[in-house]
């Protein structure tokens with residue numbers, strides 16, 4: 001079920017989610033190509049019927065300000081890490097009452113760490129508290145896997161697991177300017 005379509009830049013970088021109708025319009029106008037589609041579901045315009053696009057790619061590169069590209073929302077962070085704590089390995093569903101998934105900075109912000117993909121991991125609130133303001137070497141808590149910037153395929157997969165309510169946050173992932181750029185296409 002793809003209520004919305006993930007729009008990729010010409011470079012395959014994920015940009016935003018767009019309504020299927022808008023995605024279709026971009027494809028029909030030759031401004032985007034379909035990367036993935038629901039083959040079982042056709043969408044009809046006045047002249048053509050095409051598989052409902054799940055992922056489209058813009059034909060022309062749209063410049064995205066760096067600050068938007070580097071923003072990591074918890075929605076995508078948790079999806080990248082499979083909705084589990086990267087220290088104790090417990091999935092969100094197994095957390096106890098009052099526990100929750102949080103964002104942990106491997107190198108704490110107070111020690112010069114950043115919010116980039118390679119420095120943030122999903123942590124349950126208990127592990128986050130236990131780790132405190134220390135880098136992994138100091139507290140003996142290495143993450144189960146090293147955090148990397150996700151490939152668009154992984155994000156696409158993550159996006160497919162999102163509920164419509166969560167998908168709203170995808171629109172915020174790269175900021176309003178990018179959305180405006182897309183809407184101006």
Ligand SMILES: [Zn+2]
Nearest residue numbers: 085088124127
């Ligand atoms: Zn944990």
